[in-house]
Amino acid sequence: xxxxxxRAILNPTREHPAASASGYPMLLLALLTVPAGFVAITQVxxxxxxxxxxxxxxxxxxxxxxxxxxxxxxxxAYAIQLFGSYKGTDRKTGLRWVLPWLxxxxxxxxxxxxxxxxxxxxxxxxNPVEIAANVVWRVTDSAQALFDVDDYKEFIHIQxxxxxxxxxxxxxxxxIEHKEVTLRGDADVISEExxxxxxxxxxxxxxxxxxxxxTHLAYAQEIAQAMLRRQQADAIIAARARIVAGAVGMVEMxxxxxxxxxxxxxxxxxxxxxxxNLMVVLCSERDTQPVVNTGTLYx
Numbered sequence: 001x002x003x004x005x006x007r008a009i010l011n012p013t014r015e016h017p018a019a020s021a022s023g024y025p026m027l028l029l030a031l032l033t034v035p036a037g038f039v040a041i042t043q044v045x046x047x048x049x050x051x052x053x054x055x056x057x058x059x060x061x062x063x064x065x066x067x068x069x070x071x072x073x074x075x076x077a078y079a080i081q082l083f084g085s086y087k088g089t090d091r092k093t094g095l096r097w098v099l100p101w102l103x104x105x106x107x108x109x110x111x112x113x114x115x116x117x118x119x120x121x122x123x124x125x126x127n128p129v130e131i132a133a134n135v136v137w138r139v140t141d142s143a144q145a146l147f148d149v150d151d152y153k154e155f156i157h158i159q160x161x162x163x164x165x166x167x168x169x170x171x172x173x174x175x176i177e178h179k180e181v182t183l184r185g186d187a188d189v190i191s192e193e194x195x196x197x198x199x200x201x202x203x204x205x206x207x208x209x210x211x212x213x214x215t216h217l218a219y220a221q222e223i224a225q226a227m228l229r230r231q232q233a234d235a236i237i238a239a240r241a242r243i244v245a246g247a248v249g250m251v252e253m254x255x256x257x258x259x260x261x262x263x264x265x266x267x268x269x270x271x272x273x274x275x276x277n278l279m280v281v282l283c284s285e286r287d288t289q290p291v292v293n294t295g296t297l298y299x
Contacts, residue, residue: 012144012148012204013086013143013144013147013148014141014143014144015088015089015141015142015143015144015206016088016089016143017088017089017090017091018078018079018080018087018088018089018090018098019080019087019088019098020080020088020090020092020096020097020098021096021097021098022092022094022095022096022097023068023069023070023094023095023096023097024094024095026065026068026069026097027065027069027095029061029065030061030062030065030066033058033059033061033062033065034058034062036054036058064100065097067100068097068098068099068100068102069095069096069097070096070097070098070104071094071095071096072090072091072092072093072094072096073093074093075108075109075110076093076106076107076108076109076110077089077090077091077106077107077108077109077142078090078096078104078105078106078107079104079105079107079142079143079146079147080098080102080103080104081102081103081104081105082101082102082103086143086147087102089142089143091109105146107139107142107145107146108139109138109139109140109142110138111136111137111138111210112136112137112138113134113135113136114134114135114137114156114157114160115132115133115134115135115215116132116133116134116135116157116160116161116164117132117161118130118131118132118216119131119132119161119164119165119168120220121164121165121168121169122168122169123168123169123171123172123173123183124169124170124171124172125172125173127172127173127219127220128219128220129168129173129183129217129218129219129220130216130217130218130219130220130221131164131168131183131214131216131217132164132214132215132216132217133160133164133194133212133213133214133215134212134213134214134215135156135160135198135209135211135212136209136210136211136212137156137202137207137208137209137210138207138208138210139152139206139207139208140206140207140208141206142206143206144204144205144206145205145206145207148204148205148206149204149205152205152206152207155202155205156202156205156207159198159201159202160198162201163194163197163198163201164194166197167190167193167194167197168183170193171183171186171190173217173219183214183217184217187213187214190214191211191212191213191214192212194212194214195209195211195212198212
């Protein structure tokens with residue numbers, strides 16, 4: 001028994017090379033049986049039964065050799081079995097040959113690409129969000145993929161959905177203060193954690209996850225408008241807070257400069273009036289109209 005993350009795998013089947021041979025020498029043997037059969041036919045009148053026996057032998061050898069041929073394309077493999085017992089995997093490309101009574105099952109070890117369906121998941125704060133992911137994967141252990149799970153393609157589809165739901169519920173959709181990891185604001189972190197989560201789930205199927213990326217992320221339709229208004233309100237509040245903080249700093253700097261350079265001496269009441277006027281000018285959404293005082297400072 002081996003352990004993958006928190007999931008135990010009982011008696012995993014491990015891939016190992018199969019005892020197979022190149023098919024080209026056997027192809028030559030098959031070609032040689034053809035003229036041998038013709039020679040046997042021509043010798044039937046002369047030697048009779050021996051020629052017939054030779055012809056039958058040539059046909060049997062030809063059928064025996066042909067039955068063992070199979071072709072392996074690049075990034076494909078064949079799992080070899082003998083009466084249900086796994087005998088190894090052949091990954092060598094080209095024309096291959098094994099004994100005819102050995103069963104051969106083809107499997108692709110190419111890179112596969114899956115985009116999951118849009119799933120509705122409740123995020124960390126309970127808000128329903130729609131989320132979908134793209135997963136790049138490949139089979140690295142053909143024995144596990146064929147013999148440790150019933151259907152490895154269906155298996156990974158189900159595990160992708162399960163992993164996306166787990167990651168989607170682990171983080172909030174957004175955080176206006178940027179104090180925590182979110183689904184929308186930390187795509188690289190979320191994608192890497194999704195890859196790790198999914199890799200742990202499909203390890204027992206002999207599958208390697210190369211990359212995971214979120215392809216769709218949005219609030220569910222029933223709350224989309226309400227959450228949009230909330231995001232707008234949060235953005236306005238954050239912008240206002242920054243404007244006020246900047247305005248206070250500018251007023252403080254203006255008063256300090258006036259005082260340090262002894263340009264004008266203001267009592268507390270006039271300082272309050274100046275602060276009020278400057279705050280209005282700096283925080284107003286519209287252009288302000290100045291009023292020129294032609295009297296004294298106190299009139």
